[in-house]
Amino acid sequence: MKIYTRTGDGGKTSVIGARVEKDDLRVEAYGTTDELNSFVGQTAAVIAKLPAEEWSDRLEQLTVIQHELFDCGSDLSYASPDPGKLKVSAEMTERLERWIDELEESNPPLEKFILPGGSEPAALLHVCRTVCRRAERRVVSLSREQECPDEVHKYLNRLSDYFFAAARAANVRLKVQDVEYERSAPVFRRRS
Incomplete structure (x- = not known):
């Protein structure tokens, strides 16, 4: 099988x-x-180089997320989405919420904005967060003009929160402090 088809040479796909x-x-x-x-x-490739006994949970989560991002892409690729063929479900978003809650239990209280970074895994997770936000914006733009599966938007919205919590948890695990944005006023309050 050839990898190129030449069918996209005219700017269509x-x-x-x-x-x-x-x-x-x-x-x-x-x-x-x-x-x-x-x-x-x-990010998973970098985390895979860290001690497995400490990082296997995060690596497993990232692998699940990669499969689910393929599901998101599949659902978004329908010109007219057929609800019977869509793969992204509310259960996937709910699992992300459970993971976020677990991560937040180990994270220190957050009062101010933080700079993306700290450790290498945290920095990469912040890159994932920002690209996820861009993907979410693209889905919102699509949904204004064409049919778009609603559950994909919910999943991506929650996924960016997961990446934020996971980045902070990576710094905690590696004993690296988040760096607060120096001109930030206190903007966050712990929810109970």
């Missing part, structure tokens, strides 16, 4: 059920989700 321009909102949405998946893969 196929989504499920249509041919569209390569910069179509639908292609932008699933393309940015694919970009996010690549950054998650890079």
